Amino acid sequence: MEKTITVLPGDGIGPEVTEAAVKVLQTIAKRFNHTFNLHYELIGGAAIDDCENPLPEETIKQCSQSDAILLGAVGGPKWDQNPSHLRPEKGLLAIRKHFGLYANIRPVKAIPALLDSSPLKKEVAENVDLVIVRELTGGLYFSEPREKSHDHALDTLAYSRTEIERIVDTAFQIARSRRGKLASVDKANVLDTSKLWREIVEEKRQNYPDVELEHMLVDSTAMKMITQPSAFDVIVTENMFGDILSDEASVITGSLGMLPSASTREDGFGLYEPVHGSAPDIAGQNKANPAATILSAAMMLREAFQMETEAAAVEEAVFNVLNDGNFTGDLQVEGKRVLSTTEWTAKVLEELD
Amino acid sequence: MEKTITVLPGDGIGPEVTEAAVKVLQTIAKRFNHTFNLHYELIGGAAIDDCENPLPEETIKQCSQSDAILLGAVGGPKWDQNPSHLRPEKGLLAIRKHFGLYANIRPVKAIPALLDSSPLKKEVAENVDLVIVRELTGGLYFSEPREKSHDHALDTLAYSRTEIERIVDTAFQIARSRRGKLASVDKANVLDTSKLWREIVEEKRQNYPDVELEHMLVDSTAMKMITQPSAFDVIVTENMFGDILSDEASVITGSLGMLPSASTREDGFGLYEPVHGSAPDIAGQNKANPAATILSAAMMLREAFQMETEAAAVEEAVFNVLNDGNFTGDLQVEGKRVLSTTEWTAKVLEELD
Numbered sequence: 001m002e003k004t005i006t007v008l009p010g011d012g013i014g015p016e017v018t019e020a021a022v023k024v025l026q027t028i029a030k031r032f033n034h035t036f037n038l039h040y041e042l043i044g045g046a047a048i049d050d051c052e053n054p055l056p057e058e059t060i061k062q063c064s065q066s067d068a069i070l071l072g073a074v075g076g077p078k079w080d081q082n083p084s085h086l087r088p089e090k091g092l093l094a095i096r097k098h099f100g101l102y103a104n105i106r107p108v109k110a111i112p113a114l115l116d117s118s119p120l121k122k123e124v125a126e127n128v129d130l131v132i133v134r135e136l137t138g139g140l141y142f143s144e145p146r147e148k149s150h151d152h153a154l155d156t157l158a159y160s161r162t163e164i165e166r167i168v169d170t171a172f173q174i175a176r177s178r179r180g181k182l183a184s185v186d187k188a189n190v191l192d193t194s195k196l197w198r199e200i201v202e203e204k205r206q207n208y209p210d211v212e213l214e215h216m217l218v219d220s221t222a223m224k225m226i227t228q229p230s231a232f233d234v235i236v237t238e239n240m241f242g243d244i245l246s247d248e249a250s251v252i253t254g255s256l257g258m259l260p261s262a263s264t265r266e267d268g269f270g271l272y273e274p275v276h277g278s279a280p281d282i283a284g285q286n287k288a289n290p291a292a293t294i295l296s297a298a299m300m301l302r303e304a305f306q307m308e309t310e311a312a313a314v315e316e317a318v319f320n321v322l323n324d325g326n327f328t329g330d331l332q333v334e335g336k337r338v339l340s341t342t343e344w345t346a347k348v349l350e351e352l353d
Numbered sequence: 354m355e356k357t358i359t360v361l362p363g364d365g366i367g368p369e370v371t372e373a374a375v376k377v378l379q380t381i382a383k384r385f386n387h388t389f390n391l392h393y394e395l396i397g398g399a400a401i402d403d404c405e406n407p408l409p410e411e412t413i414k415q416c417s418q419s420d421a422i423l424l425g426a427v428g429g430p431k432w433d434q435n436p437s438h439l440r441p442e443k444g445l446l447a448i449r450k451h452f453g454l455y456a457n458i459r460p461v462k463a464i465p466a467l468l469d470s471s472p473l474k475k476e477v478a479e480n481v482d483l484v485i486v487r488e489l490t491g492g493l494y495f496s497e498p499r500e501k502s503h504d505h506a507l508d509t510l511a512y513s514r515t516e517i518e519r520i521v522d523t524a525f526q527i528a529r530s531r532r533g534k535l536a537s538v539d540k541a542n543v544l545d546t547s548k549l550w551r552e553i554v555e556e557k558r559q560n561y562p563d564v565e566l567e568h569m570l571v572d573s574t575a576m577k578m579i580t581q582p583s584a585f586d587v588i589v590t591e592n593m594f595g596d597i598l599s600d601e602a603s604v605i606t607g608s609l610g611m612l613p614s615a616s617t618r619e620d621g622f623g624l625y626e627p628v629h630g631s632a633p634d635i636a637g638q639n640k641a642n643p644a645a646t647i648l649s650a651a652m653m654l655r656e657a658f659q660m661e662t663e664a665a666a667v668e669e670a671v672f673n674v675l676n677d678g679n680f681t682g683d684l685q686v687e688g689k690r691v692l693s694t695t696e697w698t699a700k701v702l703e704e705l706d
């Protein structure tokens with residue numbers, strides 16, 4: 001198959017980790033006889049430096065002619081004092097909105113080799129295997145009106161039925177393809193948007209009698225994510241709650257440096273990126289952990305290109321390298337071998353060859 | 354001194370735990386020669402059952418003639434299907450708003466005897482000693498407009514300068530009285546209300562040069578609360594973020610059953626209640642842990658009545674009882690002695706006598 005991929009390295013360690021993932025994609029292409037046409041474009045701080053626009057027209061154009069987008073990370077202290085339209089994360093928000101990527105999907109799975117570096121007790125973290133489905137283009141992030149004066153400020157949390165229905169459907173479908181459990185998270189005892197959310201989830205559940213549904217409040221969910229994270233299968237929630245809960249979930253298994261994500265829409269087009277940030281403190285030092293970006297590329301192979309075998313091969317290679325005791329410096333594992341980004345990537349490529 | 358206290362037992366285990374705290378207050382009164390006039394009133398489900406109003410006029414009247422309010426807990430499955438104006442938690446929201454109790458203060462401190470029951474590794478949880486200062490009468494909880502139709506719903510996140518200034522001042526003052534560190538939590542990369550929040554915090558910091566201030570994003574805070582909770586001293590944030598983060602924080606040390614809270618305003622008048630809920634599953638069985646309510650009564654003595662010695666005596670009694678190996682059934686501690694609510698309370702009273 002022939003596929004076109006736009007690569008957006010971004011800032012900080014972004015270029016290093018996307019480079020690693022690109023090598024993996026090239027190896028997969030060779031082994032499985034595919035052609036991946038790769039185009040590099042700017043986003044975030046790198047784009048601001050180049051043309052004072054965190055999401056240049058050129059980037060949008062190239063992405064819209066592609067089958068998928070691979071992103072590294074955006075942001076860094078260099079741009080922290082910029083006015084808000086010249087902030088790197090504006091590029092991220094804008095690309096999500098422009099392409100209507102409403103479904104942010106973040107799997108979190110405990111990796112036995114990494115449990116030592118989890119802040120949670122082993123018995124709490126070891127069976128974690130959950131997916132957070134976060135609504136990504138609505139709610140407080142994008143709603144109008146918003147106002148700010150010297151004495152007052154206002155944001156609007158609005159959701160339409162259509163926005164809620166499609167993300168809820170996505171989540172039910174993912175739950176069905178996994179262990180069949182869905183937790184819908186809201187604050188229905190306080191918010192009108194949550195009341196509508198809960199009503200729609202109740203309507204939708206009729207279509208998924210095989211899925212076991214539970215409504216949970218966001219505050220209790222924040223607790224259970226720590227006390228009993230292995231009880232979750234799929235979690236679906238609105239944009240801001242999803243931002244908080246998915247970051248919370250990302251640290252429970254000690255494998256933040258390993259977590260991939262996808263931001264997609266109905267037709268499967270999407271943006272694939274690691275959950276971690278741009279880590280400016282270690283940028284350019286060949287120290288970054290490329291695993292999350294490599295696993296994001298695997299998600300792309302599976303979700304965007306329906307290349308299940310190829311995706312599984314990448315995942316297996318990554319886990320084999322870890323299980324052989326090879327780690328990058330971010331992972332605190334007893335008695336491990338510490339490799340650089342390129343050394344660690346080379347091990348994965350060997351496995352794939 | 355003579356003080357008038359309104360006791361609102363509420364629902365579930367509420368009556369049992371407030372009864373325990375009342376006994377403690379009576380013992381303190383005797384020992385230190387105070388008079389506490391106690392008045393019992395209804396709130397939540399109990400009030401709905403009595404007069405179809407989760408916050409009856411009579412309760413408001415009695416509270417407004419008091420020096421402080423002691424609350425148990427509200428809610429339970431019995432009222433879960435009620436229309437929203439007849440839900441127990443409406444009573445809680447209404448009493449906060451009616452009395453302008455804008456500052457919710459929740460200390461979370463690791464208790465060595467309980468660390469076994471923490472989901473976090475001992476080395477992560479053991480030095481936790483933080484206070485969350487949550488804005489309690491603004492933001493999404495109370496803002497207008499709010500709308501809900503079949504196809505659309507909307508809530509408003511609004512804050513005025515005054516609302517932000519007063520809670521930020523409260524937090525700086527608490528930080529100053531502790532280790533002098535304040536983390537102000539917002540989502541300033543997305544929300545206009547957070548931008549105003551951050552500006553005001555920047556203005557206010559001039560008045561507190563002795564406090565070390567850090568701005569943090571709510572998503573990173575949700576992570577750090579798990580990976581490095583002992584790094585926090587005081588955290589200040591808006592209502593909804595505070596709801597989520599304070600519940601998250603409540604489980605990290607394994608001592609949810611021990612956590613007190615205060616909801617107060619400028620003049621020190623306030624409502625004191627345990628952080629835990631009404632636990633309908635164990636209600637009426639003499640199993641509930643009364644420690645959080647007893648420690649809330651201690652907060653009342655200190656904050657509302659300036660009775661520092663009395664407050665410290667209660668706290669010491671509680672910790673002595675725990676350190677002697679006496680626990681209620683909710684705490685999973687190796688080799689512990691399990692006591693009923695009344696037995697455990699009796700131990701505390703003995704210590705105080």
Ligand SMILES: CC(C)[C@H](C(=O)O)[C@@H](O)C(=O)O
Nearest residue numbers: 089090092093243542543572
């Ligand atoms: C950078 C920021 C705007 C973004 C968000 O809040 O969505 C990030 O935290 C994320 O979760 O991808």
Ligand SMILES: CC(C)[C@H](C(=O)O)[C@@H](O)C(=O)O
Nearest residue numbers: 189190219442443445446596
């Ligand atoms: C019961 C509910 C409305 C309340 C809140 O969200 O404020 C509770 O969760 C709390 O934190 O006191």
